[in-house]
Amino acid sequence: QKEVEQNSGPLSVPEGAIASLNCTYSDRGSQSFFWYRQYSGKSPELIMSIYSNGDKEDGRFTAQLNKASQYVSLLIRDSQPSDSATYLCAVPLYGNNRLAFGKGNQVVVIP
Amino acid sequence: DTGVSQDPRHKITKRGQNVTFRCDPISEHNRLYWYRQTLGQGPEFLTYFQNEAQLEKSRLLSDRFSAERPKGSFSTLEIQRTEQGDSAMYLCASSSWTAGAADTQYFGPGTRLTVL
Numbered sequence: 001q002k003e004v005e006q007n008s009g010p011l012s013v014p015e016g017a018i019a020s021l022n023c024t025y026s027d028r029g030s031q032s033f034f035w036y037r038q039y040s041g042k043s044p045e046l047i048m049s050i051y052s053n054g055d056k057e058d059g060r061f062t063a064q065l066n067k068a069s070q071y072v073s074l075l076i077r078d079s080q081p082s083d084s085a086t087y088l089c090a091v092p093l094y095g096n097n098r099l100a101f102g103k104g105n106q107v108v109v110i111p
Numbered sequence: 112d113t114g115v116s117q118d119p120r121h122k123i124t125k126r127g128q129n130v131t132f133r134c135d136p137i138s139e140h141n142r143l144y145w146y147r148q149t150l151g152q153g154p155e156f157l158t159y160f161q162n163e164a165q166l167e168k169s170r171l172l173s174d175r176f177s178a179e180r181p182k183g184s185f186s187t188l189e190i191q192r193t194e195q196g197d198s199a200m201y202l203c204a205s206s207s208w209t210a211g212a213a214d215t216q217y218f219g220p221g222t223r224l225t226v227l
Contacts, residue, residue, distance in 0.1 A: 034216075044202070090153075092214065
């Protein structure tokens with residue numbers, strides 16, 4: 001199993017719909033989880049962090065964490081064209097401070 | 112509160128040349144990280160500092176790479192004898208770490224390196 005895995009290919013969603021992104025990670029002991037948004041040619045921008053099982057909402061974004069299943073997801077409600085970007089899941093693994101990143105999921109919001 | 116800054120934003124160099132990048136973290140952030148990102152991949156950890164101490168260096172990091180943070184503020188990353196495989200976006204991130212708390216990292220704009 002890859003350390004942090006984001007398997008889905010590019011995701012196309014109509015404007016106003018919900019985009020759902022998934023991420024699995026290898027370390028059952030991980031305690032903090034981050035979602036970054038990255039526009040083409042730009043650097044990652046932190047949009048969500050989550051530490052406890054369950055849901056965490058921030059505006060149109062909801063992060064969901066299930067530590068038992070080693071699974072974290074990101075929902076984008078009422079998707080806007082400005083949400084078109086690559087979304088990176090990042091987890092500090094095995095007690096390390098460095099972040100391990102997935103390859104990212106590209107989201108394209110179609111007007 | 113200004114964000115993380117990096118200089119230069121773009122660098123084109125010829126194979127075999129040395130390059131140096133600078134990162135200025137968010138003021139009073141005690142941790143500074145360097146990552147590298149190639150097209151279609153997530154960022155890959157290179158090294159990090161807590162204050163002026165370099166605490167971890169990736170095993171994948173060639174000895175052509177060296178980083179410093181001499182006064183615990185800005186940091187430099189030097190690549191000696193560049194190779195075409197070094198072409199990538201070099202990202203700096205900083206955090207205000209305290210024991211027992213999550214280490215939330217904020218990224219700078221990156222330096223895009225092209226080795227010809």
